[in-house]
Amino acid sequence: MRRCQLVLAILAATVSSHAAKQHLAKQCFKGGVCYQLNIPAETASSGEGHIYFQISGPTSYSWIGLGQGSQMAGSNIFVIYSDGSGNVTLSARRGEGHFEPEHDTSANVSLLEGSGISNGRMVANVLCRNCQQWQGGRADFTSMQGAWIHASRPGRSLRTMERDANLEQHEDNGAFVWDYGSAKGGGNVNPFVSRGEEPIVSTPPPDPAESDAEIVADTKVVSDALMTAHGTLAAITFLVLLPVGAMILRVPGIDIWIHAGIQIFNYCCFIAAAGLGIYMAIQERLSNHHHPLIGMVLLGVLFFQPVFGYLHHRAYKSTQRRTLVSYIHVWVGRLAILLGMINGGLGIQLAGDVRRGYLVAYSVVAAIMGIVFLCSVVYWELSARKSSQSTEQGGGKSTSW
Numbered sequence: 515m516r517r518c519q520l521v522l523a524i525l526a527a528t529v530s531s532h533a534a535k536q537h538l539a540k541q542c543f544k545g546g547v548c549y550q551l552n553i554p555a556e557t558a559s560s561g562e563g564h565i566y567f568q569i570s571g572p573t574s575y576s577w578i579g580l581g582q583g584s585q586m587a588g589s590n591i592f593v594i595y596s597d598g599s600g601n602v603t604l605s606a607r608r609g610e611g612h613f614e615p616e617h618d619t620s621a622n623v624s625l626l627e628g629s630g631i632s633n634g635r636m637v638a639n640v641l642c643r644n645c646q647q648w649q650g651g652r653a654d655f656t657s658m659q660g661a662w663i664h665a666s667r668p669g670r671s672l673r674t675m676e677r678d679a680n681l682e683q684h685e686d687n688g689a690f691v692w693d694y695g696s697a698k699g700g701g702n703v704n705p706f707v708s709r710g711e712e713p714i715v716s717t718p719p720p721d722p723a724e725s726d727a728e729i730v731a732d733t734k735v736v737s738d739a740l741m742t743a744h745g746t747l748a749a750i751t752f753l754v755l756l757p758v759g760a761m762i763l764r765v766p767g768i769d770i771w772i773h774a775g776i777q778i779f780n781y782c783c784f785i786a787a788a789g790l791g792i793y794m795a796i797q798e799r800l801s802n803h804h805h806p807l808i809g810m811v812l813l814g815v816l817f818f819q820p821v822f823g824y825l826h827h828r829a830y831k832s833t834q835r836r837t838l839v840s841y842i843h844v845w846v847g848r849l850a851i852l853l854g855m856i857n858g859g860l861g862i863q864l865a866g867d868v869r870r871g872y873l874v875a876y877s878v879v880a881a882i883m884g885i886v887f888l889c890s891v892v893y894w895e896l897s898a899r900k901s902s903q904s905t906e907q908g909g910g911k912s913t914s915w
Contacts, residue, residue: 525575531589536705537699544686546635547571547666549580551697552705553655557646558698561656565645567627569594570637576669577681578636581609583651584689591615591663592623592647593681594638598673602629602636605677617678621648628707639706658695664688669800670864680806680863682803699738741865744790745872747783748809748861752854753879755780757887760847764894767884770827774820777847784854788813791861805860812854819847848891 542548550568557563569592571578576595583589589609597603608622622643625647629639646653653660665687672679759780763773788809797804823841829837836844859880 537697539693539697541662541664541690541692543664543666543688545572545575545666545668547575547578547664549662549664550706551692551694552700553694553698554700554702555698556677556702557655558694559656559815561654562646563655564702565642565655566640567592567642568637568639568706571666572633573631573634573636573671573835574668575636576667576672578666579607579615579664579684581663581665582645582648582653582660583609583663586610586615586661589615589663590618590621590645590651592621592638592640592642594636595672595674595679596631596636597675598671600631602631602638603672603675603677603679604629604638604640605671605679614681614683618649620644626703626704626706639704641704649901655694657881659691659693662690662692664690669803682864740790741789743859743863744787744794747863748787748791748854749858749876751784751787752851752858753781755884756851756854757883761887761890764890774823775824778820781819784813784816799883800864803864805857805864808853808857808860812850812857815846815850819843848887851887852884855884876909 537552539551540548541550546569548568550570552566554564554566558567567580567582569578573596577593578595579591579593580590581591586609590607591607593605593607593615594602595605602625604623604625606618606623607615608618609615624641624643626639626641629637631637646655665684667682667684667686669682672681756777759773759776760864761766762776763770790807791809795801795803800806826837826840826843829839859873859877862876865872
């Protein structure tokens, strides 16, 4: 009898130990981005209750996301990014198809112990209290598997605590099926931190296609002062210097060479801003982003403006009319100024949501200057047309450039 009781006690202890064990299912993807999942025994049995998951990846990533569902539309998405103070921001979002997911205040999630940034990796240990059901679907945690999605974007750290921060479009994404069987077990406790032990951080498998330097990166490659200098110089150039340099030619008594000298000086200012921008793009691995790409196109296009301007001046002196090179010089300059204004807004957006106030202020000033510049262009073109018609009727020389 005693032997039977002893056997039963051992079996009960074994079962209890197995139930208390925290089981973790892991998925790792390109670039050292990893996810872990734990479904406590109670949740796995009833289908209702808490789940725990971990999102981790290199700090060289702007953001990393994990979502419930087989596609973005209607999915339950969790995104992490640096908060700028050595911790991570967790943002719960609602998938809206092929658009940036919107912040979802109905998600009941919390960051747990062990979350933060250390040794070149950002980690979020997450407790979700209502992940069994969301707006776009329902999860069955009693089953043996479930559909999930993942996405991430390498690049500049967002460095913001705002949960509705603007996210640049992902570069890596996909869908996968998570094995719930290997994730089930344990009680409602943080499975990623055990008492007296270091936090459990998912270690990615070796990736021969990427070097350690690419996986472990600093959260702040370039200084805010450098970024501010680039943005300020470029903004002043395209919002003030270049438009004024173009409009000043229409002021009576202003010689063409004054216009040329001013615009060449302005272009030199842009070269300085572009140099800083190119350096930051290389350091932050953002050379393929639309903002630096547009900036480099503008740098190349404006390089030829003095040449076209000189050819335009020579041709106009001979014919007293605009020629093909005249239209190239005039309209390329105008379009470059407007494109530069737009690109400035894209640059502030790229710098992170922490600069949203700058984006609003810049947008207001750019809109005002853009409207003034466009109105002046329309006025000049109408004046030029009238002047040309008067010249043809009177047989005199045109006075309009």
